Amino acid sequence: MDDKKLIGIDLGGTTTKFAIITPAGEVQQRWSIETDILEDGQHIIPNIIDSINHHLDLYQMKSEQFIGIGMGSPGSVDLAAGTVSGAYNLNWEGTVYPKRDIEAATHIDFKIDNDANVAALGERWQGAGDNDPDVTFVTLGTGVGGGVIADGHLLHGVAGSAGELGHITVQPGGYLCTCGKRGCLEQYASATGVVHIARDMAEEYSGDAQLKFMVDDGQDVSSKTVFDLAKDNDPLASKVVDRVCFYLGLALANVGNMLNPKYIVIGGGVSAAGDILLNGVQKYFEENTFPNVRHTTALRLATLGNEAGVIGAASLVLQDQQE
Incomplete structure (x- = not known):
């Protein structure tokens, strides 16, 4: 064979x-x-x-x-x-x-x-999961998806919906999701969610910031724009990224507390932001995890890309x- x-x-x-x-x-x-x-x-x-x-x-x-x-x-x-x-x-x-x-x-x-x-x-076998039997994967793209591997088995649940990490509620009563409920992670940590948060925060922001100027000027703003500006210390973009990291860190802490995987791997287009995303999420992950989980479950960026x-x-x- x-x-x-x-x-x-x-x-x-x-x-x-x-x-x-x-x-x-x-x-x-x-x-x-x-x-x-x-x-x-x-x-x-x-x-x-x-x-x-x-x-x-x-x-x-x-x-x-x-x-x-x-x-x-x-x-x-x-x-x-x-x-x-x-x-x-x-x-x-x-x-x-x-x-x-x-x-x-x-x-x-x-x-x-x-x-x-x-x-x-794929990420578990040949990527950041190091072929460990316990790996959770979250992908941040136009939406937010996920997959859970526990004891070497991919979990499906009774109706195939295990691993729907994008629909963890992170803000009760928050943004309306395409699934019909409010406050789903997908509406806050996807590429479109990052832009939604940026536009809402720009409306409330009264200081000087390149991101605010771009939003108010009607320019195209993407999640990459927001993260790039945050890397350049734009004050509004930094606040937006911190908000996104809070929601993602909270959701992944809940995943960690429930499953205690060896690795939680973050992939998808938004993960290309790199360390600014990973470090921000790590902060809120640690704040919201059970101590044993905090010390045994590691967050990693995906390595396989497409x-x-x-x-x-x-x-x-x-x-x-x-x-």
Whole structure:
């Protein structure tokens, strides 16, 4: 089996990434295609199949040379059935059958899980999680997602919603979330949440600050803008970053108190802010954790970047063999 390979697929709303990976986690080939979400996303699975078959021809490889295909997908995933439903950013409102269709067309075993879960598996296996059996992953992008690995097992919960860290309530009665409730972490620590906080705090701020000038002037402000200005000691941006770090630190302290993982890994686009984010979150994490957790659970920044999804997806194929 050691000479057989894995295929990892990271299905996103804009791009679908692929990789051929060894069972040891080494990425040997990578490629990507645009995700065609037109016409209710009906082209997505056929395009994935065509791309896999084209690249196997290109590399002169056959289906028997693969242990399996793993895929991370947005939406609600039924692991046993291999289906996805409610992936609205893919225009998949109903149920789609990736496992059935991809296995039939490629003759390779197929596994699927939620995209945040597979990113957690990737960071745990080949990234900042050091392959420890207890790792929690939080991804800060346009939303906030997460994945929890405990005693070596990815947790799904009774209905697949374990690890929904973005919906931990950090501000009761706060900003309205797309999920329908108020005060979710996603509304405060995502890229859009950072900008929301910045705009609200700029309205109340009466001092001189570049961030206030930019907001009042109607200029485009991103989460990266806010963190870059904070690194330059802009007084308003520093207050915004401190507020974001408070909410994220509080949420991760609650995760730490409940699960006591070896590592809580912070990934996603917002994590590119680096130490200014990590150090700020660490402060509030320590303030809100049980002493034993404070000394045994470490916060880390993710290291795999865009490869976490394909590596974690590929590792789904190995899960049954590792248990």
